[in-house]
Amino acid sequence: MAPIRIAVLGASGYTGADLVRLALTHPHIEIAALSANAKAGLTMAEVWPHFAPYPDLPRLTLAEEVDWAGVDAVFGCLPHAASAALLATLEGPRIVDLSADFRLKDAGTYAEWYGGAHPAPALLPQAVYGLTEYARDALPGARLVACPGCYPTAVLLAVLPLVEAGLIDPARVSVNALSGVSGAGRGLKEANLFAEVAEAVHPYAIGAHRHMPEIEQEIGLRAGTDVRISFTPHLVPMNRGELVTIAVETRGTVADLRAALQARYTDEPFVHLLPEGVAPSTRMVRGSNHAVLNVFADRLPGRALVIAAIDNLVKGSSGQAIQNLNLMFGLPETAGLTQAPLFP
Amino acid sequence: MAPIRIAVLGASGYTGADLVRLALTHPHIEIAALSANAKAGLTMAEVWPHFAPYPDLPRLTLAEEVDWAGVDAVFGCLPHAASAALLATLEGPRIVDLSADFRLKDAGTYAEWYGGAHPAPALLPQAVYGLTEYARDALPGARLVACPGCYPTAVLLAVLPLVEAGLIDPARVSVNALSGVSGAGRGLKEANLFAEVAEAVHPYAIGAHRHMPEIEQEIGLRAGTDVRISFTPHLVPMNRGELVTIAVETRGTVADLRAALQARYTDEPFVHLLPEGVAPSTRMVRGSNHAVLNVFADRLPGRALVIAAIDNLVKGSSGQAIQNLNLMFGLPETAGLTQAPLFP
Amino acid sequence: MAPIRIAVLGASGYTGADLVRLALTHPHIEIAALSANAKAGLTMAEVWPHFAPYPDLPRLTLAEEVDWAGVDAVFGCLPHAASAALLATLEGPRIVDLSADFRLKDAGTYAEWYGGAHPAPALLPQAVYGLTEYARDALPGARLVACPGCYPTAVLLAVLPLVEAGLIDPARVSVNALSGVSGAGRGLKEANLFAEVAEAVHPYAIGAHRHMPEIEQEIGLRAGTDVRISFTPHLVPMNRGELVTIAVETRGTVADLRAALQARYTDEPFVHLLPEGVAPSTRMVRGSNHAVLNVFADRLPGRALVIAAIDNLVKGSSGQAIQNLNLMFGLPETAGLTQAPLFP
Amino acid sequence: MAPIRIAVLGASGYTGADLVRLALTHPHIEIAALSANAKAGLTMAEVWPHFAPYPDLPRLTLAEEVDWAGVDAVFGCLPHAASAALLATLEGPRIVDLSADFRLKDAGTYAEWYGGAHPAPALLPQAVYGLTEYARDALPGARLVACPGCYPTAVLLAVLPLVEAGLIDPARVSVNALSGVSGAGRGLKEANLFAEVAEAVHPYAIGAHRHMPEIEQEIGLRAGTDVRISFTPHLVPMNRGELVTIAVETRGTVADLRAALQARYTDEPFVHLLPEGVAPSTRMVRGSNHAVLNVFADRLPGRALVIAAIDNLVKGSSGQAIQNLNLMFGLPETAGLTQAPLFP
Known part of the structure; x- marks a missing residue:
C-alpha cells in the first residue's frame, strides 16, 4: 500500500512535534513536509531535543513553500484563525485540523469566544467534529476534520x-x-x-x-x-x-x-x-x-x-488526529498508536 | 519574658519537623524536648536534611522519656488515636494537638470515620477547635486545642x-x-x-x-x-x-x-x-x-x-499550631510566623 | 515466524515493567509469563498504573510456577544474587539477565563489591557482557547475556x-x-x-x-x-x-x-x-x-x-536487553525499539 | 537604632525579589524604594505571586525616579553592564552590587568574558569582593561591595x-x-x-x-x-x-x-x-x-x-548580600538571615 504522505503545519509547536513523534513510527505514513514560521529553515533536531537522533527528518519550511502536489493529508497545528486562513486556501489534501477553528458549528459563537470573525465560515458545514469514537461514520468521507480540544x-x-x-x-x-x-x-x-x-x-x-x-x-x-x-x-x-x-x-x-x-x-x-x-x-x-x-x-x-x-498531547491532540486520519484513509484505527504508556 | 518551653511529640514526621523549623526562630519559644518512636536516639540532623546546620537541637527521645516538669506546652504531631492516648496521660503542659483526635465534637462520628472508639472521650468537651481566626475568644483559656486539618x-x-x-x-x-x-x-x-x-x-x-x-x-x-x-x-x-x-x-x-x-x-x-x-x-x-x-x-x-x-504544613498545620500557642500564652499572634513566602 | 515466547522474572520492578512495556509492541515477542514475589497473584494492571489499559496481560505468578516449556527466553529483572540463584536452575530458555550477577568476569571482584560469594560462578565464563554495540559477534550464539548497568x-x-x-x-x-x-x-x-x-x-x-x-x-x-x-x-x-x-x-x-x-x-x-x-x-x-x-x-x-x-530504563536496561534478544534470535536489531523519545 | 533604608534596583528579577523577601523580616531594614524597568508602575503583588500578602510594599518605579536622599544602601540586582553604568552615577548610598560588574579586579578580563569595555573601571579598585567569610575586615569600611556569583x-x-x-x-x-x-x-x-x-x-x-x-x-x-x-x-x-x-x-x-x-x-x-x-x-x-x-x-x-x-538565591546571592550589608553597617552578621531551611 502506498504510504499516506503528510504535511504538518506548525511542527515547531508541542502539538506538531508530538504528531511527528507518532508519525515517525506509523507504518503507513510518510512525512512529506514540515512547516514553521519563525523557525523555518532549521532542522527538527535544531528545534527539538528529542529529534536529535533523527537528523534526516525534512527541514522546516514556510507553509507557502510546501509542495502540495506531494501531500495526501495535512495536519494543521497552527494557532486559531491562522489555521483556518491557511487551510482554506488548500485544494488537494484532506485536512485534519488540530486548531479550534472548525470545532464550533456556529460562526457567531466562534466570534464571541475567539475574538474575531471566522476566517473561513464557508468551510464550517463540511467540518466533521473528530471525537473519533463518535465520528466513525463521518470520517471515511470527510475532507476536513476538526480535532476536539484536549x-x-x-x-x-x-x-x-x-x-x-x-x-x-x-x-x-x-x-x-x-x-x-x-x-x-x-x-x-x-x-x-x-x-x-x-x-x-x-x-x-x-x-x-x-x-x-x-x-x-x-x-x-x-x-x-x-x-x-x-x-x-x-x-x-x-x-x-x-x-x-x-x-x-x-x-x-x-x-x-x-x-x-x-x-x-x-x-x-x-x-x-x-x-x-x-x-x-x-x-x-x-x-x-x-x-x-x-x-x-x-x-x-x-x-x-x-x-x-x-x-x-496524544488522545487530547495529536494521537486522536492520527486516529482520525487512519479512519479517513481506511487504515486500521490503531495504526501508529500502539505505544504503551510511559511510566515512570 | 521567660520563654515558653515546648515539647514536640512526633518530631520525626513532616508536621513535627515544620513545627521545629518555625520554633527555631520564634522569639519566645525554647525547644525543650523532641520525641520520636522508631527514630528515638537520633539527632534531628540525622533524621532531617534541613537540620544539618543545627547540630545542637535536642536529641530525639521516646515520649516516655520527656521530663514534663520542664515543659509549658506540648505539640502533638502523632498519628490519630496514638495522639489522644498519650496526651490524655499528661497533666502539666497545655496541649496543642495537630492530630485528628480532638477535632470532632462527637465521639460517635470519630468512631465512624477513624475506625475505633475514641481513646479519650472525656477530653472532647474541653477541646477548642483551633481554626485561629474563629477561636480567638476561647484560646487564651484553653488547655487543649485541636488544630484543624489542612x-x-x-x-x-x-x-x-x-x-x-x-x-x-x-x-x-x-x-x-x-x-x-x-x-x-x-x-x-x-x-x-x-x-x-x-x-x-x-x-x-x-x-x-x-x-x-x-x-x-x-x-x-x-x-x-x-x-x-x-x-x-x-x-x-x-x-x-x-x-x-x-x-x-x-x-x-x-x-x-x-x-x-x-x-x-x-x-x-x-x-x-x-x-x-x-x-x-x-x-x-x-x-x-x-x-x-x-x-x-x-x-x-x-x-x-x-x-x-x-x-x-504551615497555615494548614504547624504554623496555625504556633498561631494558636501564641494566643494561648498571650504572645503577639504573629510571633515566629512572619516569614514571607518562598518563591521560586 | 513464530514469536519468541518470553518470561519476565521480576515484572513488579521498574526494569521489569519497562521490559513489558516494550515487549507489548514488539512484533516478534509473545509474553508467556510474568513473575513477582510479594505481588504474585495480582494482575499487572493492579500493580502498575500504566498497564490499566491492558487488563489481559498474564497475571503475575511466583517464578516457581512458570511453565518453562513454553518459554524461549527469560529476562531476569531480579535483585543481584537472587537472580543468579534462580537463573542457574533453568535449563531450557536462553537468558538475558538485567541484574549485576553476570557482569563481572571475576567472582572475587563480585564478592568484594556485592558482599557475598557468587551464587553461580560456574556460569560466569559463558556469560556475554551485553553492551550490544560491542557484543554483536557473541550474541547470536550466547545462552546467557549479562546486560550492563545503566x-x-x-x-x-x-x-x-x-x-x-x-x-x-x-x-x-x-x-x-x-x-x-x-x-x-x-x-x-x-x-x-x-x-x-x-x-x-x-x-x-x-x-x-x-x-x-x-x-x-x-x-x-x-x-x-x-x-x-x-x-x-x-x-x-x-x-x-x-x-x-x-x-x-x-x-x-x-x-x-x-x-x-x-x-x-x-x-x-x-x-x-x-x-x-x-x-x-x-x-x-x-x-x-x-x-x-x-x-x-x-x-x-x-x-x-x-x-x-x-x-x-531503556538503553540503560530493558531496551538494551531487548536489543540483545533481537541479536540472539536473529531478529532485526531495532525490532520493538523504534519509539521516538517522548518530549515534553 | 534608625533602620537602614534600602533601595533594590531590579526588584522584578528573582534575585531582587529574594532580597525583598529577606528584607521584609530583617529587624533593621526599611525598604525605601524598589525599581524595575519594563515593570515599573506595577506593585510587587502584581509582579510576584508571593508578595500577594504584602500589598503595601513600595510600588516599582524606574531607577531614575528613586529619591536617593532617603536611601542609605542600594542593592544592585541589575544585569551586568547596566548595573555598573547606573551605580557609577550614585553618590550618596553605600552599594551592594549583585551583578558581575565589580567582581573581577581586571577590566581586561571583564571585557574578555562579558563582551565589552567595563562601564566604570575607575570604581574597580575600591570594590570589595564580598565573599563574606573572607571579607570581614574590608566590609565595615567599604562603599562598594561586589557579591560573588552563586x-x-x-x-x-x-x-x-x-x-x-x-x-x-x-x-x-x-x-x-x-x-x-x-x-x-x-x-x-x-x-x-x-x-x-x-x-x-x-x-x-x-x-x-x-x-x-x-x-x-x-x-x-x-x-x-x-x-x-x-x-x-x-x-x-x-x-x-x-x-x-x-x-x-x-x-x-x-x-x-x-x-x-x-x-x-x-x-x-x-x-x-x-x-x-x-x-x-x-x-x-x-x-x-x-x-x-x-x-x-x-x-x-x-x-x-x-x-x-x-x-x-540566598547564600549564592541575596542572603550573602544582606550578610555583607550587616557587616558594612555594624549590624549583627546574622540579622534577618536566621530562617531555617524549608523542607520538604
Missing part, C-alpha cells in the same frame, strides 16, 4: 454516554480540570517558566476557557437543547496529562452510570472503563492514546463523580 | 463567612481540592515514591476523606443544621501547598461574596482576600502562614466559585 | 572508542553522573519519597558505587591493564534519564576524539554523536533506546570532556 | 581553606556543578520553560561559563599565581539550590582536608562542615543562607572530592 476530549468521552442514556442532567455538568503545562504551548510566557510552575498549582481562565463552548455544543447536540457547563481548569506542575473530575446530577446509581459507559466503550481500543473503585490517573496514559474513566458516588445526594484522564 | 483550614476560611452571612446554601458545598505530597506524611508507601508521583495527578479517597466530617461539623455549627459536603482531593506533584476550588450555590453576586470575606478578614494578618479577578495560587503562600482567597462567577446560574490556597 | 552503558559507549584508539589515558577517567530516581527501584525507602527528592539534588554512594568495577573491567580489557576510575553519581529529581560528564586526559583534540566516536558509531541505529557544540541532554532520549554523545574542550590543559545521555 | 560562592567556600593551607594543587581544580533554574533568571527563554526543563538534565556553557574567571581570580590570589579551573555546570529541574562536586589533587588525606575546613569554619554561623561521610544536599539549605561542605576520598590516587551545597 479538555473537551476528556469531558465528552466521560459524559456523552450518560447524556445519550438520559442518565444525567445536561444542564448541571460541573467540571474541575487539571492539566500539565504542555497544553499552554511553547510560546514565551513568564507564566510558563519552570520556576513559576514548579512546586505550585493554581486555577486559570476561570469561567472563561475557550474549550467551554465546544463542550456545550456537543452535550447540547445530544441533549437536544442549549446547555451551559461549569468548567474550572488548573495548571499542575507536570509536562503532560489531563484529568477531569466531573460532578453530575443523576437519578442513576454508580452502577447505572458505569453500565452505560461499559456498554458504550467495551470494544473501544483506546477508551477504558476502569474496575470499580479504581481512580483514573494521568500516570495510566502518559504518552499514549488511551483514555481511562470511572464513576464514583458523591456524598451529596443526587450527584455522582465521573472522572477521566488522558494525555493532552 | 483541607478544613482552607475550606472553612473560604466558606464560613459566607455561611454566617447566609449567602450560600450550606447543604450544597462542593469542594475540589489539590494537595502537595507532604500531606501524606513521611511513611513508606509505594504511592508516595517520587517516580510514582512526579509527572502525574490523580484523585484519592473519593467520597471518603477523613477531613469531611470536620468540615461538615464546622459548617453545620454555623448553619444550625446538619450538613453534608462533597469533597474530592487530588494529589499533585509538589511538596507543599493546598488549593481548594469550592462551588457554592448562592443568590449573591461575586461582589456580595467578596464583601462578606473582606469584612471578615480585613484586619487579619494571615488571611487575604485577593484583588478582584486574581486567582489564588499555592505559590503565593509557600512556606508561610498566609492564606489567600478569592471569588469568581460560575457559568452555571446560581453558583459561584470560592477559591483558597494555603501551605498545608 | 551507568556503565553510558560511560562505556562514551569512552571505549577513545580507549581503543589510544586517545585517552585509561587510568585517569573521571566521571560525574546524574540519574533520575527510577534507577533506585520501586523499593520502599524514605530517600526515594517524592518530598525527599523533589526540589533537591545530592551525590550518593560516593567512591563506592557498584557500577565502578564493571566500568573498570571493560576499560581495562581494552586498555590491556587494570584501571581504576573516579565515579560520582548524583540523584536528580526526575523519573528517567542518565547523563555522564566524563573528564579524560588526552593528547588529542576535540576533533580527534569526535572523529573516533564518529568512526565507531556512524552506522549505529541507537548511538548518535551530536553535531559539534551541541550538549547532550536526557530530553533527547527519554523513553527511547537512543544514546547521544559529544565531546568538548576543557579549560584545563590536556583534558577534554566526553558527555553522554541515555534513558536509564 | 557558583563562585559555593566553590570558593569549599576550596579556599585548602588552597590557603597548601593542601591542594590550585592548578588542577575540576568542578562539576548542578543548579536549579532560578539561576537563569526570569527572562523569557524557551530553554527555561517548564516543559523544557522538567524531567531532564543537561550541561550548559561548557568551558565557557562567566563564573570561571571569578573563581580563578580568587584561587589565584591565594595561590600567588595565575590558575585555570575546569568548570561544567548542569541545569537540574528544581527551582533553587546549587551543588558543586570538586575533584582536587592533593597529598593530604580526607582527614587533613576536613581538618582544614573545620579549622576555618568552626565558628561560622552559615558555613558548616558536615559529619564525616554525610553527603551535602541542596535539601539541607533550601531558602536559607547556610552552606554545607564535606570531603570524600576519590578512587583515583592523589585525588579527593570536596562537595558543597548552597541556595543559589
